[in-house]
Amino acid sequence: xxxxxxxxxxxxxxxxxxxxxxxxxxxxxxxxxxxxxxxxxxxxxxxxxxxxxxxxxxxxxxxxxxxxxxxxxxxxxxxxxxxxxxxxxxxxxxxxxxxxxxxxxxx
Amino acid sequence: xxxxxxxxxxxxxxxxxxxxxxxxxxxxxxxxxxxxxxxxxxxxxxxxxxxxxxxxxxxxxxxxxxxxxxxxxxxxxxxxxxxxxxxxxxxxxxxxxxxxxxxxxxx
DNA sequence: TGACGATATTACGATATACTCATAAACAAG
DNA sequence: CTTGTTTATGAGTATATCGTAATATCGTCA
Numbered sequence: 001x002x003x004x005x006x007x008x009x010x011x012x013x014x015x016x017x018x019x020x021x022x023x024x025x026x027x028x029x030x031x032x033x034x035x036x037x038x039x040x041x042x043x044x045x046x047x048x049x050x051x052x053x054x055x056x057x058x059x060x061x062x063x064x065x066x067x068x069x070x071x072x073x074x075x076x077x078x079x080x081x082x083x084x085x086x087x088x089x090x091x092x093x094x095x096x097x098x099x100x101x102x103x104x105x106x107x
Numbered sequence: 108x109x110x111x112x113x114x115x116x117x118x119x120x121x122x123x124x125x126x127x128x129x130x131x132x133x134x135x136x137x138x139x140x141x142x143x144x145x146x147x148x149x150x151x152x153x154x155x156x157x158x159x160x161x162x163x164x165x166x167x168x169x170x171x172x173x174x175x176x177x178x179x180x181x182x183x184x185x186x187x188x189x190x191x192x193x194x195x196x197x198x199x200x201x202x203x204x205x206x207x208x209x210x211x212x213x214x
Numbered sequence: 215t216g217a218c219g220a221t222a223t224t225a226c227g228a229t230a231t232a233c234t235c236a237t238a239a240a241c242a243a244g
Numbered sequence: 245c246t247t248g249t250t251t252a253t254g255a256g257t258a259t260a261t262c263g264t265a266a267t268a269t270c271g272t273c274a
Contacts, residue, residue, distance in 0.1 A: 001262095002270095037252070038250085038251095039251060040249090040250070040251090050250090050251075050252095051251095051253080052250095053254080054251060054252055054253085055252090055253090057252095058252080058253095070251095072250090073249060073250045074249090074250055074251075075250080075251060075252090075253075
């Protein structure tokens with residue numbers, strides 16, 4: 001199960017987590033839960049600036065968290081696989097449990 | 108299942124992922140897989156500097172990824188729960204699948 | 215109390231990251 | 245070919261983070 005990870009592997013894993021470590025990028029991933037979206041659609045759904053969103057999308061793509069295809073002049077992005085959301089949900093679950101624990105303290 | 112997450116929640120989730128986005132901190136978590144460890148033990152297992160490791164441990168603690176208790180003059184750190192490793196393993200699995208896919212391309 | 219070991223914190227220089235503005239590149243339509 | 249639309253990229257600035265050295269804090273023991 002839990003074999004040791006090499007420093008190089010840890011570097012790669014850290015890189016992927018870093019791609020998930022910005023609210024704007026998580027917001028983009030949330031928008032992509034509904035399905036494939038063009039950059040323009042992502043802009044209107046997230047309120048991000050064009051240049052900014054484009055860079056974030058490059059980061060997500062570089063981290064293998066999203067895939068993309070060109071359709072005419074526009075680029076359509078989609079989640080790379082279901083595990084991307086699973087990661088977010090796992091982390092979200094941790095938060096909820098912490099919140100519940102805090103609540104219990106003051107009950 | 109997949110309810111929408113508020114911007115505030117996304118910020119908190121991003122914060123947690125950021126704590127996982129540095130190789131040194133992942134290395135610390137790996138060391139803690141074996142069980143509770145003092146800071147000094149972590150230093151020798153990871154090779155990190157004292158001040159550096161202490162700061163990383165504060166980050167991990169602030170993110171709720173590790174817990175700690177004081178025993179005499181030393182502080183003992185441990186993983187907060189098994190989901191911490193589950194997150195790392197999920198991400199690691201993604202990497203392996205990508206590597207396998209790349210390999211297939213050149214086969 | 216005084217000295218020592220273990221952690222935490224402060225200060226600082228170096229690097230990296232986000233965001234914005236402006237511009238470039240790719241494509242479609244006329 | 246020219247214009248308009250869509251996306252990507254370069255440059256600049258502001259902010260954040262890492263790693264380290266020095267110092268402070270806390271607990272233990274003589």
